[in-house]
Amino acid sequence: MEYFLELLLGGLTRGSIYALIALGYTMVYGIIELINFAHGEIYMIGAFTGLIVAGLLTMLGFPGASILAIALVCAVIWAAAYGYTIEKVAYKPLRGAPRLSPLISAIGMSIFLQNYVMLSQTSDFLPFPELIPEFGFMKGYNSIMSSSELVIVGATILSCIGLTLFIKFTKLGKAMRATAQNRKMAMLVGINVDMVISATFVIGSSLAAVGGVLIASHVGQINYFIGFIAGIKAFTAAVLGGIGSIPGAMLGALVLGMTEAFATGYVSSDYEDVFAFCLLVLILIFRPAGIMGKEKTQKV
Amino acid sequence: MRVKLSLIALCLAMVAMLAACGGEAEKIEKKDAQGDVETGEVAAPAKLVLGVAGAHSGDLASYGLPSINAAKLVAAKLNAAGGVNGAMVEVVSQDDQCKPELATNAATKMVSDEVKIVLGHICSGATKAAMPIYLESEIVVMSPSATNPPLTQSGEYPNFFRTIAPDDAQAALEVSFAKGLGLKKIAVIHDKGDYGKGFASFCKQFIEAEDGIEVVLFEGVTPGAVDYSAVVQKIKGSGADGVIFGGYHPEASKIVSGMRKKGVEIPFLSDDGVKDDTFIKVAGKYAEGVYATGPMDFSDNPVYQEAVAAHKKEFGADPGPFFPEAYSAALALLNAVENAGSTDYAKVTEALRTKYVDTAVGKLKFDAKGDAEGVGFSVYQVKDGKYVEVK
Numbered sequence: 113m114e115y116f117l118e119l120l121l122g123g124l125t126r127g128s129i130y131a132l133i134a135l136g137y138t139m140v141y142g143i144i145e146l147i148n149f150a151h152g153e154i155y156m157i158g159a160f161t162g163l164i165v166a167g168l169l170t171m172l173g174f175p176g177a178s179i180l181a182i183a184l185v186c187a188v189i190w191a192a193a194y195g196y197t198i199e200k201v202a203y204k205p206l207r208g209a210p211r212l213s214p215l216i217s218a219i220g221m222s223i224f225l226q227n228y229v230m231l232s233q234t235s236d237f238l239p240f241p242e243l244i245p246e247f248g249f250m251k252g253y254n255s256i257m258s259s260s261e262l263v264i265v266g267a268t269i270l271s272c273i274g275l276t277l278f279i280k281f282t283k284l285g286k287a288m289r290a291t292a293q294n295r296k297m298a299m300l301v302g303i304n305v306d307m308v309i310s311a312t313f314v315i316g317s318s319l320a321a322v323g324g325v326l327i328a329s330h331v332g333q334i335n336y337f338i339g340f341i342a343g344i345k346a347f348t349a350a351v352l353g354g355i356g357s358i359p360g361a362m363l364g365a366l367v368l369g370m371t372e373a374f375a376t377g378y379v380s381s382d383y384e385d386v387f388a389f390c391l392l393v394l395i396l397i398f399r400p401a402g403i404m405g406k407e408k409t410q411k412v
Numbered sequence: 413m414r415v416k417l418s419l420i421a422l423c424l425a426m427v428a429m430l431a432a433c434g435g436e437a438e439k440i441e442k443k444d445a446q447g448d449v450e451t452g453e454v455a456a457p458a459k460l461v462l463g464v465a466g467a468h469s470g471d472l473a474s475y476g477l478p479s480i481n482a483a484k485l486v487a488a489k490l491n492a493a494g495g496v497n498g499a500m501v502e503v504v505s506q507d508d509q510c511k512p513e514l515a516t517n518a519a520t521k522m523v524s525d526e527v528k529i530v531l532g533h534i535c536s537g538a539t540k541a542a543m544p545i546y547l548e549s550e551i552v553v554m555s556p557s558a559t560n561p562p563l564t565q566s567g568e569y570p571n572f573f574r575t576i577a578p579d580d581a582q583a584a585l586e587v588s589f590a591k592g593l594g595l596k597k598i599a600v601i602h603d604k605g606d607y608g609k610g611f612a613s614f615c616k617q618f619i620e621a622e623d624g625i626e627v628v629l630f631e632g633v634t635p636g637a638v639d640y641s642a643v644v645q646k647i648k649g650s651g652a653d654g655v656i657f658g659g660y661h662p663e664a665s666k667i668v669s670g671m672r673k674k675g676v677e678i679p680f681l682s683d684d685g686v687k688d689d690t691f692i693k694v695a696g697k698y699a700e701g702v703y704a705t706g707p708m709d710f711s712d713n714p715v716y717q718e719a720v721a722a723h724k725k726e727f728g729a730d731p732g733p734f735f736p737e738a739y740s741a742a743l744a745l746l747n748a749v750e751n752a753g754s755t756d757y758a759k760v761t762e763a764l765r766t767k768y769v770d771t772a773v774g775k776l777k778f779d780a781k782g783d784a785e786g787v788g789f790s791v792y793q794v795k796d797g798k799y800v801e802v803k
Binding site (some may be wrong): 118236342373382 | 604631632633634636637638639641642643645646648649661662665666669673674675690693694695696698
């Protein structure tokens, strides 16, 4: 029973990690039907920003918890700036182009960012400081769930609730939903669609940066390539849940994380990816739009 | 018209092909002529021929050419001191391009040239192909680089020796070290790669062959995955009292820090993919106490330093890969001939197995199967942020 609980919580952590990244994929897809392959790189850039800021603050002698907070804020701002710029540079000029063009542009951006970080930073693995403090009340439960895992799960839940409320009740959130439903119609009723799209990229990138800093601190190492695998897994989660749907991305990420954890725990970690992708295939056979995706009639 | 044109083209192509063949035939003839001259020299008295076989051209030439340089340097050194048993050492090379089919040709050539000791071959596959020919003619062969375990362990080739540790030596050391630590239940984890999984499989095989120690978990992890908490839980759940990891440092540091964070304080042993300072840098305080095997350090060996200095003086460059091993092999072979008093097969192999010789990779002799004793790997442990050799 304890083993089951451990695996469950491990899967929950993993799922939360995927969810933070998957949200960015799914939001962008929902609005402009673009798979933003550079999203994993935004996550990586967020982590690097966190590392640089944390290093600086540690040198200046800031206390532990404030380092985490400041590093998070800086990473969010910096990554959001990257998200905004990428949209303006790589996707906006292609807004009217066939759907394949921005996709290629996204892949190009992803490769560019990876190599840019590799050249400007290093290709080696770098140690990431443990920014998340060990909580006193978690002492007895350390073997089941560490403090950093608790923080990651908590941050993901908070982000998800916040995002849902934001989209449901704020003006910008409503504009986003309107743009997602029908961009032309939204323009006609006076919504600044370009601004809405930029805002989507900014929000998605911020979430990815939060994930980047928390996960890097949990795992303890980063390099320029971490965004790739995390991005692929998060993308899978988004597709699993139904790309374009925000609750779908969260659910898909959780399902993916749990599947991987249980496949590792009860079968073998050799088959971790096999089970994850078998599940994806199965779900797509029975629900081609993903668990919570809506079937769309093809617009002619 | 078109038919005619294509006919002409065909003819031209045929001519070109013939010309190409002709060129090759000529080359082969030339080589043969060269060989004959060398054979002539072999027949002259007071000459001891050291054959050098391996990849001297082709893709892998960079692995084979240093062995010729090494043999020449050793020959020059011994000749300057009066030769071996009064005979001047001469180096004769045969190219196999690391290809098994060419290796058998090279071996046949060595046999017909009546070479008695051969330094080579370079690649395991080529070595394996050539060995039956050498064995039949009782030629002693010593490779500086063929690491395939069965070459020695199968016991098929009593005339084969090597100055490099076989692929599984690291795993054997790891397992015997784990046993020495008193570990009974081992979790063997690998990264699914050729190197990591190969190492882990050897470890598993050796553990299973031993009494009082067992494998309780054998698993591969996906490199680059976001976290390894499920595997860590599994290690914990398996009741293992030690972990052996085959792979590289990024995964090792994630697993070991995950284990320590979950309060799993059992020993963590790994391979030379982890014996890297980056591992200590990345894993930080969690790296403390981790064991890793790595190649023995022979950089302060005087023979090695002398060999490198001689190489720089003679060839004006730093030696290539497997140079220390090749230099040691040449030394060991010629030393054995000296000790045996002749190139008699039984006496030379006996000398190789019983008499120690000072070489560039350390003082060594060979075991019954042909692997060098005292060559290979040591165990290191992280202490205060540094890898320290465990004696």
